[in-house]
Amino acid sequence: MPSAYTLHRQALSEMLRAERLAAPGEACGLLLGTGTHVHRAVATANVAADPLRHFEIDPVLLIAAHRAARAGGPGIVGYFHSHPNGLARPSQTDQVNAAGDGRVWAIVARGRITLWKDAPSGFEPLSYDTVEG
Structure with missing residues (x-):
């Protein structure tokens, strides 16, 4: 597996919370940080036409996150x-x-979190370690 990522425990908690709140639909959101480190997970509205089977991150929040990153805020990992x-x-x-x-x-999925790199050749599994915030 490629090099390990680190995820703040709070980011993991937020993803699990978003999963619970969205059930039976799909939760979605942004992973913010730098390099191979995820500092925060930010849940967004799922604006997909069929949120029980698909996800689409709210484009307004996605654009706002890109603008914040350009202004010196955390990047979208x-x-x-x-x-x-x-x-x-x-x-x-x-x-x-x-x-x-x-x-x-x-x-x-069911309280389990896996990471994947969206590579040009397809998804590649990533390992991660949890760190305290």
């Missing part, structure tokens, strides 16, 4: 979403919608 089906791996829909931009995708 990647995104997270949940899989109500319980599978903590990229789905076929995820594969089709992936940008291949190298960002991290965290997938939350």
Whole structure:
């Protein structure tokens, strides 16, 4: 596996909380930080037409996060979403919608979180360590 990422415990807690609140639909949000370190997870509205089966991060919040990063705030390391089906791996829909931009995708399923790099050749598994904030 490629080098380990670090995730603040609070970011993990926020992803798990978002999963619980969105059930039975899909939760989604942003992973903010620097390099291979995720400082925060920020849940966003899922604006997908069918949020029980798909996710779409609220574009207003996504644009605001990009603007904040350009102004010196934390960068967008990647995104997270949940899989109500319980599978903590990229789905076929995820594969089709992936940008291949190298960002991290965290997938939350039944309290389990896995990380994946959205590589041009497809998703690659990533390891991570949890750190205190």
